[in-house]
Amino acid sequence: MKHVQKMIVGVLVSAAVIILIYNFTSNSEGRFVKANEPSDTPLTTLTVINNEDFAGTTNMHRFNIPAGFSYVKVSFKNTGSKHFTFTINKGSTSGTAITSGSVPADGKEHTYYSDKSLSTGWYYVSTSSAQGMSGILDVSLGTAVN
Incomplete structure (x- = not known):
């Protein structure tokens, strides 16, 4: 039973990490931001x-x-x-x-x-x-x- 609990906790933690990574690497339109991609900001x-x-x-x-x-x-x-x-x-x-x-x-x-x-x-x-x-x-x- 402890083995099953560890697997469930592991899956939940992995899902949370994936969701956090997605939220920090995508913009509000849901599109991924690529490194060195031009910004939508007109002037920096x-x-x-x-x-x-x-x-x-x-x-x-x-x-x-x-x-x-x-x-x-x-x-x-x-x-x-x-x-x-x-x-x-x-x-x-x-x-x-x-x-x-x-x-x-x-x-x-x-x-x-x-x-x-x-x-x-x-x-x-x-x-x-x-x-x-x-x-x-x-x-x-x-x-x-x-």
Whole structure:
């Protein structure tokens, strides 16, 4: 009789494990989620630099674009009294220029997007000004433009 009870308990535990595995590996539509399958989510973002303060005449910040991300959003808030310029380069501070621009000294947030898919790797955001500058930098990565 104990042998039968052990078999019944074993079957019940196995059924519970199978049900739990099914619930954790399928979405709400009942379809199994496969590894590396594109998500139904239209945009996934990852913040790699958040509210980073910078000051002086030159600054450099480095970030990595990992697999699965292709687009960059860079936001500056110039808290200084003079405009400053920025450049984003791939691989090094003197590598291939991705984008550049000038950020006015108006205290507002100014956002720049990559409109072309970027490859994985290290990127560098350099800021400079002839006079002292101060500001805040945010960098986010996305799976789609904007």
